[in-house]
Amino acid sequence: xxxxxxxxxxxxxxxxxxxxxxxxxxxxxxxxxxxxxxxxxxxxxxxxxxxxxxxxxxxxxxxxxxxxxxxxxxxxxxxxxxxxxxxxxxxxxxxxxxxxxxxxxxxxxxxxxxxxxxxxxxxxxxxxxxxxxxxxxxxxxxxxxxxxxxxxxxxxxxxxxxx
Numbered sequence: 001x002x003x004x005x006x007x008x009x010x011x012x013x014x015x016x017x018x019x020x021x022x023x024x025x026x027x028x029x030x031x032x033x034x035x036x037x038x039x040x041x042x043x044x045x046x047x048x049x050x051x052x053x054x055x056x057x058x059x060x061x062x063x064x065x066x067x068x069x070x071x072x073x074x075x076x077x078x079x080x081x082x083x084x085x086x087x088x089x090x091x092x093x094x095x096x097x098x099x100x101x102x103x104x105x106x107x108x109x110x111x112x113x114x115x116x117x118x119x120x121x122x123x124x125x126x127x128x129x130x131x132x133x134x135x136x137x138x139x140x141x142x143x144x145x146x147x148x149x150x151x152x153x154x155x156x157x158x159x160x161x162x163x
Contacts, residue, residue, distance in 0.1 A: 003055060005034070005048070005084065005091040008104035008111070016094070019055075024048040026086075027060075040064050040087035048078070055095070057084060070113045083111035 003019040017034060026034040027045040036045070042062040049056045055078040059066035067085040068076050078084075080098040084091040090111035092102060 004094040008107045014104045
């Protein structure tokens with residue numbers, strides 16, 4: 001059985017990744033056969049297994065989940081044409097050349113799970129309140145500490161340096 005996970009992207013690119021081991025580990029760490037540098041991917045996120053003639057996808061307790069055809073899974077059998085997604089990545093399962101033809105842009109859109117919409121009431125109730133305090137100062141010292149607002153770019157799907 002010849003198996004490829006073909007990464008498909010929103011801009012129409014396709015990159016085949018051969019699956020040749022009995023166990024292919026996917027995650028952020030160096031010991032993974034498929035390494036994904038993204039904070040949305042767990043260190044050991046999921047694995048693809050050849051088990052008694054069947055191909056399986058197993059989530060390894062990842063924080064953000066592993067999805068097969070838009071459904072979150074713990075363990076599931078794979079077949080040709082299935083779409084695997086984790087983080088913002090989508091892979092097409094190709095077995096022995098099947099499916100032969102595909103449209104990467106459409107598969108990318110078809111493979112991303114529909115995550116629940118944010119709950120504005122929850123966000124409003126759990127938004128931290130600003131703290132306006134000044135640091136204690138020595139007698140006669142008019143200096144004080146100012147409040148700062150920090151903005152962090154958490155969208156790290158492009159590239160993240162190795163951890």
